Amino acid sequence: MADTFDFALNLAGLEDGGGQAVSAGAAPKSAGDDWFRAGHGSYKKQKWRASKRLRLQRPAADGHQDHVPQTNGAEEKQDGDSDVLYEDRTQRAKAPLGTRAERPARYEVQLEKRQLHGGRKRRIEQEDGHSPLQPVARHKHGRGHQYVSDADLALEKKQLDAVNDFVHAHQRAERTADDHEDEDEAQRIKLSPLTENDTAAFLALNLNSSLAGHLARRMGFTEPTPVQSSVVRAYMHAIHAHESRILSRRVDMIIRSETGSGKTLAYLLPIAEALLIRRKRVERSDGARAIILTPTRELAAQVEMVARQLLHPWHWIVVGSIMGGERRKSEKARIRKGITVIVSTPGRLLDHMENTQSLSLKLVEFLVFDEADRLMDLGFEDAIREIVRQLDLYAVEGDKGEGGGAAVQSGAATRKVEGLKRRSNFLVSATMPGSVKHLADTALHNPISIVMGGTDGQHLQTAAQLEEEEKVVTDTPGTQALRAPAQLRQHFCLVEAKHRLVALICVLRLRSRSAFAKSMVFFSSCDSVDFHYLLLRNVELPPVLRYDKGVDFGVDKLKSGTGPGSSGASLQNSLCGVPVFKIHGQMVQEERNRAFHAFRLAKRGVLLCTDVGARGLDLPHLSLTLQYDPPTKDESVEYLHRAGRTARIGMQGDSLLFLLPSEAEYARVLQQRGLELKEVSCDATLAALLLGNPAYEGLSLGQLARTVTRTMQETISSAVEKGLQPSKVSRQGYDETQKNKHESSVREGEDDEDSDGETPPSRQEKVTDAKALATSASNDALQKERAARGQELRRLAASAFRAYVRAYATHARATRHIFNIKGIHLGHLARSFGLNRSPAELDSLVKQGRSSGSSRTHHKANANTNEHTHVDSPGAASAKADRKSSSRMMKIGDHAVTSLPDASLNKLGARGEARRRRDARRMASEFAS
Numbered sequence: 051m052a053d054t055f056d057f058a059l060n061l062a063g064l065e066d067g068g069g070q071a072v073s074a075g076a077a078p079k080s081a082g083d084d085w086f087r088a089g090h091g092s093y094k095k096q097k098w099r100a101s102k103r104l105r106l107q108r109p110a111a112d113g114h115q116d117h118v119p120q121t122n123g124a125e126e127k128q129d130g131d132s133d134v135l136y137e138d139r140t141q142r143a144k145a146p147l148g149t150r151a152e153r154p155a156r157y158e159v160q161l162e163k164r165q166l167h168g169g170r171k172r173r174i175e176q177e178d179g180h181s182p183l184q185p186v187a188r189h190k191h192g193r194g195h196q197y198v199s200d201a202d203l204a205l206e207k208k209q210l211d212a213v214n215d216f217v218h219a220h221q222r223a224e225r226t227a228d229d230h231e232d233e234d235e236a237q238r239i240k241l242s243p244l245t246e247n248d249t250a251a252f253l254a255l256n257l258n259s260s261l262a263g264h265l266a267r268r269m270g271f272t273e274p275t276p277v278q279s280s281v282v283r284a285y286m287h288a289i290h291a292h293e294s295r296i297l298s299r300r301v302d303m304i305i306r307s308e309t310g311s312g313k314t315l316a317y318l319l320p321i322a323e324a325l326l327i328r329r330k331r332v333e334r335s336d337g338a339r340a341i342i343l344t345p346t347r348e349l350a351a352q353v354e355m356v357a358r359q360l361l362h363p364w365h366w367i368v369v370g371s372i373m374g375g376e377r378r379k380s381e382k383a384r385i386r387k388g389i390t391v392i393v394s395t396p397g398r399l400l401d402h403m404e405n406t407q408s409l410s411l412k413l414v415e416f417l418v419f420d421e422a423d424r425l426m427d428l429g430f431e432d433a434i435r436e437i438v439r440q441l442d443l444y445a446v447e448g449d450k451g452e453g454g455g456a457a458v459q460s461g462a463a464t465r466k467v468e469g470l471k472r473r474s475n476f477l478v479s480a481t482m483p484g485s486v487k488h489l490a491d492t493a494l495h496n497p498i499s500i501v502m503g504g505t506d507g508q509h510l511q512t513a514a515q516l517e518e519e520e521k522v523v524t525d526t527p528g529t530q531a532l533r534a535p536a537q538l539r540q541h542f543c544l545v546e547a548k549h550r551l552v553a554l555i556c557v558l559r560l561r562s563r564s565a566f567a568k569s570m571v572f573f574s575s576c577d578s579v580d581f582h583y584l585l586l587r588n589v590e591l592p593p594v595l596r597y598d599k600g601v602d603f604g605v606d607k608l609k610s611g612t613g614p615g616s617s618g619a620s621l622q623n624s625l626c627g628v629p630v631f632k633i634h635g636q637m638v639q640e641e642r643n644r645a646f647h648a649f650r651l652a653k654r655g656v657l658l659c660t661d662v663g664a665r666g667l668d669l670p671h672l673s674l675t676l677q678y679d680p681p682t683k684d685e686s687v688e689y690l691h692r693a694g695r696t697a698r699i700g701m702q703g704d705s706l707l708f709l710l711p712s713e714a715e716y717a718r719v720l721q722q723r724g725l726e727l728k729e730v731s732c733d734a735t736l737a738a739l740l741l742g743n744p745a746y747e748g749l750s751l752g753q754l755a756r757t758v759t760r761t762m763q764e765t766i767s768s769a770v771e772k773g774l775q776p777s778k779v780s781r782q783g784y785d786e787t788q789k790n791k792h793e794s795s796v797r798e799g800e801d802d803e804d805s806d807g808e809t810p811p812s813r814q815e816k817v818t819d820a821k822a823l824a825t826s827a828s829n830d831a832l833q834k835e836r837a838a839r840g841q842e843l844r845r846l847a848a849s850a851f852r853a854y855v856r857a858y859a860t861h862a863r864a865t866r867h868i869f870n871i872k873g874i875h876l877g878h879l880a881r882s883f884g885l886n887r888s889p890a891e892l893d894s895l896v897k898q899g900r901s902s903g904s905s906r907t908h909h910k911a912n913a914n915t916n917e918h919t920h921v922d923s924p925g926a927a928s929a930k931a932d933r934k935s936s937s938r939m940m941k942i943g944d945h946a947v948t949s950l951p952d953a954s955l956n957k958l959g960a961r962g963e964a965r966r967r968r969d970a971r972r973m974a975s976e977f978a979s
């Protein structure tokens with residue numbers, strides 16, 4: 051068996067020598083190993099081939115055959131340098147390799163060979179420069195040589211051709227070796243003992259049984275969500291109608307359903323079904339069959355992942371993503387190989403449509419606009435129009451090839467209907483504002499509207515309506531009530547400007563007490579994300595605020611900073627060791643991907659992001675979304691999408707919106723649009739951090755809140771304004787260095803006393819010194835790095851402050867009276883960035899921001915970066931108005947710095963202590979759960 055295996059490898063490795071035959075002895079296992087390494091298949095595949103009695107011969111590069119493999123050698127023999135090929139005949143009778151269609155030819159070859167050589171050992175030698183097919187080849191029996199007759203040669207040529215055919219067939223088989231394995235897997239999935247109940251719900255939608263099996267077995271989905279069942283039924287219905295020639299093949303749909311209701315699978319299921327049921331397999335060389343457009347790269351990556359999971363058993367359906375930030379060259383290479391389902395951002399897709407010849411779009415059957423409204427908001431409208439236009443042209447071309455030429459000649463209207471019959475367009479989002487209407491008009495033809503309403507999963511459009519093929523467009527721009535998932539608990543909190551940062555850390559710290567806490571915090575600018583990221587990762591909370599109820603350590607230890615919550619590498623951040631991540635559009639794509647995937651996989655963590663994370667992301671176990679800065683564009687809609695990152699698919703989740711007291715009306719605006727937000731007390735939130743701490747027993751809530759605020763504010767301000775304190779680790783290192791130094795100097799002193807001063811230092815001393823030097827060097831490096839980070843923190847604080855003011859001016863016209871910059875106390879606002887500056891300094895900061903144009907915040911949202919910091923350059927007129935209001939604001943600010951009372955803490959007196967205490971407990975339990 052092993053010989054045969056080597057033999058197969060040997061044959062397969064017959065490549066070098068440009069026409070030279072290779073001897074069996076000269077091509078032992080190592081040759082085969084090289085062949086492995088050359089990427090011709092796994093060891094498993096090799097064994098599989100060997101077990102199928104693989105014998106093959108490759109044609110040489112010049113088209114000549116190097117040798118003729120012979121089949122009747124019982125063992126391997128070598129004779130000097132002659133090139134000999136043997137095979138163990140005893141194993142020949144086993145099943146041959148190749149597809150069923152190729153097997154007869156293979157048997158024929160073997161039969162002929164057996165007849166020819168009668169089972170004797172045979173050797174063919176080749177002389178240099180001669181083809182083995184010339185009559186110089188000779189048989190050798192024993193010691194003598196014998197020339198082969200013409201008849202034998204003719205027969206051999208025939209064999210050779212047959213072997214060549216077989217080789218090519220084998221090479222095909224090799225290319226699809228994975229097919230076999232995956233087919234086995236698909237077969238296994240089909241045959242796996244699933245109960246009827248597991249697949250019944252999907253089968254009831256008339257989905258392919260292996261797809262239903264895969265959904266249940268591999269993806270764990272046994273029932274479709276309401277939106278999935280509506281979409282699939284509508285699609286199936288239309289397809290059935292097509293088969294009975296009532297409708298054309300295309301089905302256009304507007305799919306609207308609340309966040310986390312499973313819309314991704316809703317549009318992927320029809321795609322998978324369509325690609326699976328056809329008689330002839332789709333080939334990757336056919337080019338794209340489905341295109342899914344998403345507004346952000348993270349969403350594209352996520353959709354790609356879901357599509358891959360869904361289509362995993364059917365490897366010939368290739369899923370791939372192309373998006374901004376990735377290398378064009380490698381994308382081109384993937385496109386050249388063929389991608390069946392393309393997930394892409396619009397800008398990059400258009401780029402490839404214009405510049406990549408190998409991108410074949412003639413057979414596109416599905417075009418999906420995921421988060422359609424966001425695609426429009428981000429300014430992709432032109433790109434999308436162009437994509438649709440080009441796809442339409444391709445579709446017409448494709449139809450022309452199928453005898454649809456008449457449609458091309460009969461005018462644009464006909465072209466739109468007839469020429470596109472092969473493509474279905476889906477427009478998908480949880481919200482459908484007016485901007486989507488333009489997209490629907492551009493890309494959709496007579497769409498079916500699947501609008502899911504209500505929190506109970508009931509859809510507005512009944513099954514009966516669908517069955518009667520009623521196409522209902524219920525999109526009424528701008529006036530829809532917003533629907534949040536029923537299990538989403540929505541809160542808002544009125545927080546004084548100067549307490550915002552403290553309140554943020556409190557909420558996250560409370561949350562960090564849970565073992566599985568995952569939270570997402572939304573900011574209005576990249577600078578703000580960067581600042582808070584650096585701050586949360588590097589500033590340590592004072593020991594009193596690290597207290598965790600239920601953790602067994604004494605108050606004394608806490609106060610002295612030696613308890614479990616007081617040191618250790620994992621606790622060296624504001625959130626006591628909970629990892630912090632960030633994503634925004636100004637990050638390098640690689641970093642962005644890394645952060646996104648790390649956060650996805652993390653059990654606990656905090657993700658700080660701009661609105662780049664607001665749409666479509668499905669992050670497992672996310673339990674809190676915190677909108678630190680309210681959205682500035684299309685506020686209610688964006689609020690809902692941000693909040694909807696949690697409480698998905700029936701899971702519980704919390705959302706919390708921070709508002710300044712002057713913005714309280716915004717909560718009412720959201721409530722008017724159908725969202726149920728409850729207020730939580732800021733003071734209760736602050737006090738909750740110290741509730742239950744025995745060191746602060748007996749203090750009122752007000753006192754607790756004040757303690758937390760004061761302590762935390764001091765820590766933050768000192769970190770930002772004075773630089774980061776040396777970390778515990780480096781302090782420890784520093785102490786060790788000092789100790790080492792001291793010890794060695796003491797020893798030196800001792801030595802000095804004993805010696806005459808010329809004795810070289812002992813080995814031990816040298817080691818100690820080296821260690822001390824190394825520790826000191828690494829300690830210095832740490833301190834330097836920390837100092838640099840401190841400077842960076844200060845710089846970022848100023849930029850983040852500027853960016854906040856700038857972003858504030860970009861709120862939508864409809865809500866500008868709520869988000870009015872004049873109402874903000876700039877001095878207090880600055881403190882929420884850890885800045886303790888005089889009004890004059892703040893004024894110059896704001897002006898600097900304006901004059902420099904703050905490249906990071908002034909950039910325009912564009913197709914390639916997909917960033918939307920909400921601080922895009924306002925128009926000239928509004929910029930002027932903005933400048934005016936800013937100078938007034940500074941006056942207000944200057945005045946307010948000295949005269950405004952601490953409204954937040956005074957408010958504590960207005961409520962009953964018991965009630966507030968209850969609130970605080972609730973906050974503590976809700977946010978820490």
Ligand SMILES: Nc1ncnc2c1ncn2[C@@H]1O[C@H](COP(=O)(O)OP(=O)(O)OP(=O)(O)O)[C@@H](O)[C@H]1O
Binds near residue numbers: 275
């Ligand atoms: N049939 C199903 N059964 C159980 N879970 C499902 C099912 N279909 C989808 N899911 C899960 O539901 C979650 C949300 O799905 P998805 O991301 O598609 O929601 P969505 O409606 O697109 O949300 P958004 O509007 O925020 O983009 C995912 O984690 C997905 O795995």
